[in-house]
Amino acid sequence: MKKSDKISWSGCPVRYAAGVFGDKWCFVLLRDILLHGKRYYGEFAASEEGISTNILADRLSRLEGDDMLTRHVDPNKRSKVFYLPTRKARALLPAFLGMMVWSTEFDDKTAAPASFAKAFRENPKAAIAWYEAEIDRVNAGLELSS
Amino acid sequence: MKKSDKISWSGCPVRYAAGVFGDKWCFVLLRDILLHGKRYYGEFAASEEGISTNILADRLSRLEGDDMLTRHVDPNKRSKVFYLPTRKARALLPAFLGMMVWSTEFDDKTAAPASFAKAFRENPKAAIAWYEAEIDRVNAGLELSS
DNA sequence: ATTTTCACTTGCAATTTGAAAGCACCCGGC
């Protein structure tokens, strides 16, 4: 907390965003939560990118501290833990999908189908709503039991 | 380049984006270039956040390598250097402005005027076009002499 | 009771960062 004395990483919108998720691993965690329906610690740990567990724990608690995630012990199996995206995290969807459209245009090795970018460009609100609904669907399966 | 052996940071759109600009300092450099009309090395170095020059040089060359910036020696004063955003960098504007809207909503210390978020939400294309025009305006003053 | 699953934590080497100093080139005066 030395740096935040001199210049706080908020105020400027870009700086604030950088402070909250301007980091490789936060990107992939948010992707897993917002786009891939992952919720459990074990699911994050198993992601293709191979995050190590100390970093994973650190980023999860940071995101929790920044009010992006909430931590929950699974009531059906109390040795497991899941994380739910907050409204704040979900509100990132539009920007996130915008980034993805950008990637599909400029990464020549992109694995995303062209249909995604097309759909988003033609009707961004509908695309966002679709992902929102997916998030709700996944959450529903967890929130019921808690 | 060890990590890129195992999993290349492309393919997945989010991972690709994270690889190119998923870093605090890339965020603020892109902000300075896309939004604040900065072009010269000295201008970046003087930014409020106080980036140190080794990191600055590293990020500039990385962004150049990722085809986000092009480096130019100022023909009027050949000891100075400026960087121009590529089409690829400019294409990030929509996602970037989306992020800024998000920040203005969730950073309670935000310094951005509410009018910005409002304007973007009401007419995103117009807001983007306005920033595009600004970029062209700034570039025009440099490209003429080169 | 014992083993296994799970979510972390710890230890430690390696990479990255950051502050400061150094270096090389250009430019303007003299």
Added chain:
DNA sequence: GCCGGGTGCTTTCAAATTGCAAGTGAAAAT
């Protein structure tokens, strides 16, 4: 030409962060 300052990096080195591997403790499963 030569000197002094401006400019864009590069180097140095300590400090912070990362990443791998092993460890821990609580809960389930056997």
